[in-house]
Structures are given as structure tokens and as C-alpha cells.
Amino acid sequence: MQLSAMNYLRWPMRLTMVGLALCFVIGWLLFGGLAGGLQFFLIGSVLAILEISLSFDNAIVNAAKLKTMTPVWQKRFLTWGILIAVFGMRVIFPLLIVSVAANVSPFSALQIAVAEPALYATLIHDAHLPIVAFGGTFLMMVALSYFMDSDKDIHWIPSIEKHMCTCASIRGLQVGAVLLTITVFALALPGHEFMRFITAAGFGLATYIAVDQIGNLLDSKSTTGAAARGGVGAFLYLEVLDASFSFDGVIGAFALTQNLFLIAIGLGIGALYVRSMTIMLVERKTLAEFRYLEHGAFYSILILSVIMFVQALVPVPEYITGTLGAGFILLSLFASVRYRKRQLG
Numbered sequence: 001m002q003l004s005a006m007n008y009l010r011w012p013m014r015l016t017m018v019g020l021a022l023c024f025v026i027g028w029l030l031f032g033g034l035a036g037g038l039q040f041f042l043i044g045s046v047l048a049i050l051e052i053s054l055s056f057d058n059a060i061v062n063a064a065k066l067k068t069m070t071p072v073w074q075k076r077f078l079t080w081g082i083l084i085a086v087f088g089m090r091v092i093f094p095l096l097i098v099s100v101a102a103n104v105s106p107f108s109a110l111q112i113a114v115a116e117p118a119l120y121a122t123l124i125h126d127a128h129l130p131i132v133a134f135g136g137t138f139l140m141m142v143a144l145s146y147f148m149d150s151d152k153d154i155h156w157i158p159s160i161e162k163h164m165c166t167c168a169s170i171r172g173l174q175v176g177a178v179l180l181t182i183t184v185f186a187l188a189l190p191g192h193e194f195m196r197f198i199t200a201a202g203f204g205l206a207t208y209i210a211v212d213q214i215g216n217l218l219d220s221k222s223t224t225g226a227a228a229r230g231g232v233g234a235f236l237y238l239e240v241l242d243a244s245f246s247f248d249g250v251i252g253a254f255a256l257t258q259n260l261f262l263i264a265i266g267l268g269i270g271a272l273y274v275r276s277m278t279i280m281l282v283e284r285k286t287l288a289e290f291r292y293l294e295h296g297a298f299y300s301i302l303i304l305s306v307i308m309f310v311q312a313l314v315p316v317p318e319y320i321t322g323t324l325g326a327g328f329i330l331l332s333l334f335a336s337v338r339y340r341k342r343q344l345g
Helices: 010-031 034-066 071-102 106-115 117-126 128-147 158-167 173-187 191-219 226-230 232-253 260-283 293-310 318-344
Strands: none
Touching: 010 034, 010 260, 034 071, 034 232, 034 260, 034 293, 034 318, 071 106, 071 117, 071 232, 071 260, 106 117, 106 260, 117 128, 128 158, 128 173, 128 191, 128 232, 128 293, 173 191, 173 293, 191 232, 232 260, 293 318
16 A cells, blocks of 8 residues: 555654754753843754755765666665764764864864864865765766766657767766866866865775666676675665755755754754655655656756855855756656556547
């Protein structure tokens, strides 16, 4: 029996109430009154909405990958993965950034976050350039790998996608296109930032290639062993992909608040909804029903990767990122509905 959409959102909605109540309590304790509590309650709500709007395409891509995994590894991703997504990327990752940037231990970074939130936010923003270089490179490789696939036979925008499929036969073109993009943006940066950008982008490219190759090795049919058959390579790929998606939200959150715990709660609430949407897409086989929805998600990823590169030069408001991403997904949804009507009619 297929669950209704609301059943998938039951737990996130319950945890939302708990999370927003914690936001209110933190604000009350810090500012000693109702006004502080309401302020933190509102910021937590906005952060959750921000995370959902920026990550819906992530849910679609996760679902596309999850349907190829065994039930055991699907369950592991949806349980272990949520812990990594909420605590790893929303709490530990920012602390590690500050730890490296300030050359202090992670515990000292936590002390800075609690005692000197303004300094903590400054250190995070100082690391913005390498973060967008790494994330932009990784996500661009993800998007181009989807479109530059000679086996891809369904095209939403044929005039673009057929040519990209043809290009898949040209060895190294995908990597070359990404390297050219990295070079163009790096040359537009001041000299002292050039190497930081190039180095981080290089790590992003190397990470994608490494994860892709490890995944192919572990999950190939010729490889034996429970881990290989289970989908550990796909699990690793999805975790790195999740991390790349979360960069934008974590950095953008500091425009609203400098409080680490408020950011973790707000973005964590959003991450719960993204996971629930992923489960719904897999179990209800939504991607099979809506022919072009996956295409819209990967166009959204491509746009996000370009925006991350642009952010190395100029600030890009989060609402622009969210609007463009949601726009491509909605257009692909409408195109899918029209296709189904034509098939049934």
C-alpha cells in the first residue's frame, strides 16, 4: 500500500516543532526575553525554508542514485546519511573550517563559536573562496557526467542534450570543459587569491574522479564481496554530493545569524525534509512517472555550480540560487505532465 505524501513528512514535521522550540529557548536564554526567543524562532524557520529550497534538486538526484542501490544500502544512506548530513555538515564541517583557518583545535573552534560568534563568522567567510571553488567544480562534474553520457536516450531539451551526448565520445572533453571554466574564473581573481581558488578547484576535481572510480570499482558487477554488492561506492558518492550541496546553505546561513547552534538546527530541519522527499521519490517511483524531472534537477545542479564560481567574484543572493533551481525543476515537471497527457491521449 502506497503511503500518502503527508505520511512521509510526519516525522520531519514533529522534529520541526522540537527544533523550532529549541531555537526559541536558545534565543530566550541568550537575550533574556520573549523578543530574543521569537527572533531565533523566526531565523530558524527561515533557515529551514532556505535549506529546502536550495536542496530539492539534491533530493531528486539522491532518489535517482538510490533506486540503483540495494535495500540494505538504501536504508543505510537514509539513516547514517542523515546523521552525517545534519551533524557532520551543519556542525562538524564549519568547526573544521574554522580549525584550519585559525590554526586551532576543533575544540578551540567550538569555543570560538560559543564565545566569539562574530570572529567565528569571519573565519567561515574567509574560507568562502576555496569552498565555492571545490563545490562548484564537483557539482559541475556531476552535472556534465549526466548529460555527457552516450547511453542517455531520453532528452528534455534535445537541441542541447543530443549534442552533449554526442560529445561523450570525445575523450576528456568533460574534464577539459571544467578545467577551462576554472581557469576563466581564476584569471579574473586578484593574484593572491588565484592559487587558493585553483588549489581548491583541483581538489574538487580530484575528489570527483576518485569517488567516481572508487564507486565503479566497488559497485561493478565483476567485483565480489558484500560491500561491493551492497553499494558502498554509491553511498560514498551520495555523501560527497550531499556535502557539495550543503556548502551553499551553510555559507548563506551566516548572512542571517552567527550562532552555530541556530544554524545547525535550522539547516538540520531542512535536511530532514530533503531526506523525506528522497524516500517519497524512491518508494512512489515518482521519477519514473515524471519523465523529465531528473533532467530538471541536473540542469539545476549545473546552474548551481556556475553560481558558486560566480560567488568567487561577486556575492549572489540566496533567493536567486533557490529561484533558478526551483524554476528548472518546475519547468521539467510541467514538461513531464504534458508528455504523460500526450501518451495517455
